[in-house]
Amino acid sequence: MAVPVSQMYTVARYVLTQKLKGVERYPLVLMLEPLFRCNLACAGCGKIQYPDHVLDKRLTPEQCWAAAEECGAPMVSIPGGEPLIHPEMAEIVRGLVARRKYVYLCTNAILLERKLDEYTPSKYLTFSIHMDGLRDEHDLAVCRDGVYDVAIRAIREALKRGFRVTTNTTLFDDANPERVRAFFDEMMTVGVEGMMISPGYSYQKAPDQQNFLKRKKTRELFARILSNRKRGWRFNQSPLFLEFLMGKRDYQCTPWGNPTYNIFGWQKPCYLLQDGYTRTFQELLSGTDWDRYGTGRNEKCADCMVHCGYEASAVEDTFGSWSGFGRTVKATLLLNGH
Amino acid sequence: MTDDKYRAPEHTPLEGRVFRPANEAELQEAVERAFDYRGDVTLELRSGEALEGYLFNRDSSGSSPCVLLFPKANQAVRRVSYAEVAAIAFTGRDTASGKSWEAWVAKKASQRRAEAQEAAEAAKARGHL
Numbered sequence: 191m192a193v194p195v196s197q198m199y200t201v202a203r204y205v206l207t208q209k210l211k212g213v214e215r216y217p218l219v220l221m222l223e224p225l226f227r228c229n230l231a232c233a234g235c236g237k238i239q240y241p242d243h244v245l246d247k248r249l250t251p252e253q254c255w256a257a258a259e260e261c262g263a264p265m266v267s268i269p270g271g272e273p274l275i276h277p278e279m280a281e282i283v284r285g286l287v288a289r290r291k292y293v294y295l296c297t298n299a300i301l302l303e304r305k306l307d308e309y310t311p312s313k314y315l316t317f318s319i320h321m322d323g324l325r326d327e328h329d330l331a332v333c334r335d336g337v338y339d340v341a342i343r344a345i346r347e348a349l350k351r352g353f354r355v356t357t358n359t360t361l362f363d364d365a366n367p368e369r370v371r372a373f374f375d376e377m378m379t380v381g382v383e384g385m386m387i388s389p390g391y392s393y394q395k396a397p398d399q400q401n402f403l404k405r406k407k408t409r410e411l412f413a414r415i416l417s418n419r420k421r422g423w424r425f426n427q428s429p430l431f432l433e434f435l436m437g438k439r440d441y442q443c444t445p446w447g448n449p450t451y452n453i454f455g456w457q458k459p460c461y462l463l464q465d466g467y468t469r470t471f472q473e474l475l476s477g478t479d480w481d482r483y484g485t486g487r488n489e490k491c492a493d494c495m496v497h498c499g500y501e502a503s504a505v506e507d508t509f510g511s512w513s514g515f516g517r518t519v520k521a522t523l524l525l526n527g528h
Numbered sequence: 529m530t531d532d533k534y535r536a537p538e539h540t541p542l543e544g545r546v547f548r549p550a551n552e553a554e555l556q557e558a559v560e561r562a563f564d565y566r567g568d569v570t571l572e573l574r575s576g577e578a579l580e581g582y583l584f585n586r587d588s589s590g591s592s593p594c595v596l597l598f599p600k601a602n603q604a605v606r607r608v609s610y611a612e613v614a615a616i617a618f619t620g621r622d623t624a625s626g627k628s629w630e631a632w633v634a635k636k637a638s639q640r641r642a643e644a645q646e647a648a649e650a651a652k653a654r655g656h657l
Binding site: 227229230231239240241243244247272275300301333334335454455466467 | 563566567568581582584585586587596598600603620621623624644647648651654656657
C-alpha cells in the first residue's frame with residue numbers, strides 16, 4: 191500500500207466513528223472544484239463546457255474552507271478545471287492542510303514546476319498528476335502534444351523537493367492493456383508514491399460521448415491490466431475497488447461518498463451527474479432522492495464504475511464487517527504480489 | 529428529452545432556437561433543456577426584460593418553481609420564477625459543439641498543430657501557460 195499509515199489511520203478512525211454514531215450516509219472525500227477554467231481542452235472532459243463568464247468565476251479560499259468544514263470528510267480532492275490556474279490555490283491548500291485535511295490537488299502539471307515554490311511539502315498534501323498513459327496515449331487524450339514530457343519533468347521536480355506525488359489515470363475504450371502496464375512500470379520508475387486508475391465516465395456535458403467504457407468491457411479491460419500484476423506497482427486506492435473494476439466483486443454506488451462543491455453549490459447527486467444544486471451539504475444529504483441513482487436504478491448510471499461512486503462503496507465494505515476487513519487484507523496482500 | 533440531446537448533440541442542436549411555451553408542461557421542458565445546455569440562454573421575461581446568462585439550476589417542486597442563473601452582465605446570481613418566463617432563447621454558443629475526440633483524431637496533423645497552437649496561445653494570453 192502506498193498510502194501513509196497516518197492517513198489510513200485517520201480514514202479508518204473517521205469511518206468507524208461514523209459507524210458507531212449510526213450515521214447512514216457520510217462523506218469520505220470532498221470533491222472541491224474551485225474553478226472550471228482549464229489550460230487544456232480534453233474531449234473526454236465534461237467539466238469545462240461553460241461560457242467564458244462562468245469559466246472566469248472562482249470559489250474564494252473562505253468558501254473552500256467553509257465547504258470542507260461543513261462536509262467534514264477527512265480527504266479533499268481538488269479537481270477542476272485546472273486548480274493551479276486559481277491565483278489563490280496555495281492559500282486554499284494551506285487552509286485545508288491547517289484543518290488537517292488530506293488534500294489531493296489534481297493537476298495536469300503544466301504549471302506545476304512554475305508554482306512549486308508556493309507550496310510546502312506535507313503529509314497532508316499530494317499532487318495527483320493527470321496521466322492517461324505513455325507519451326502518445328496521454329498527449330492524444332489531452333488533445334495537446336508535449337504535455338506528457340512537461341508533466342514528467344514536473345513530477346520529478348516535485349519528488350525531488352519532497353512532495354507526495356501520485357498519478358490519476360482515466361482509461362477509455364481504446365486502452366491497450368500492455369501499454370497501460372508499461373505505463374505503470376514507467377510511473378514506478380519515475381518514483382511516484384502510488385497510482386489511481388478509473389474507467390472514464392460519459393459526462394453529460396462532455397463533447398465526446400462515444401469512447402467511454404461499457405461495464406462488461408471495463409471488467410475485461412481491468413482484468414487484463416491488473417491480473418498478474420507486478421510486485422513493484424503501488425496503487426493509491428482501495429484494493430477492493432480494484433477487484434470491483436476487475437469484476438471480482440459487485441457494489442452499488444455510494445454517490446454521497448464523494449460529494450462535490452463548486453461555484454454552483456453542492457452538486458446533486460454526484461461528481462459526474464448534474465441534476466441540480468443545493469446551498470448546504472445537509473440539504474444535499476436530506477434533499478436528494480438517493481434511491482434514484484446507481485446501477486440498475488438510473489440509465490445514466492448503467493455503465494458507471496468510476497472511483498467517485500464506487501471507491502467509497504469499497505471502503506464501506508472494508509469497515510462494514512470483519513469479513514469485509516478480511517477481504518481487504520487478502521486483496522492488499524495480492525496487490526503487493528504476495 | 530435531455531438524454532437524446534447528449535447522445536447526438538450534433539443532430540439536434542439547440543443553439544439559435546427559441547422556446548415560447550404555451551403551457552406549464554412546455555415551460556418545464558424548455559427549462560430542463562436550458563438547464564442541460566452548454567451555453568448561455570436568454571430569458572424573455574413577462575416584464576419585457578431580456579436576461580442573458582448561464583442557467584445552472586432549477587427547482588420545479590414546491591409552490592413557487594424558479595430558475596437560478598449567472599447573468600452574463602454581472603456577478604450576482606439571479607433567481608427568476610417560472611411564472612415570469614415568457615420565452616427561452618438558446619442564444620449562446622454550445623461550448624462543446626464540434627469538439628469530439630473523433631474530430632480531433634480525424635483532423636490532419638497540420639490542422640491539429642494549428643489548433644493546439646491556437647489553444648495554447650489563448651491560455652498563454654491569460655497567463656495559464
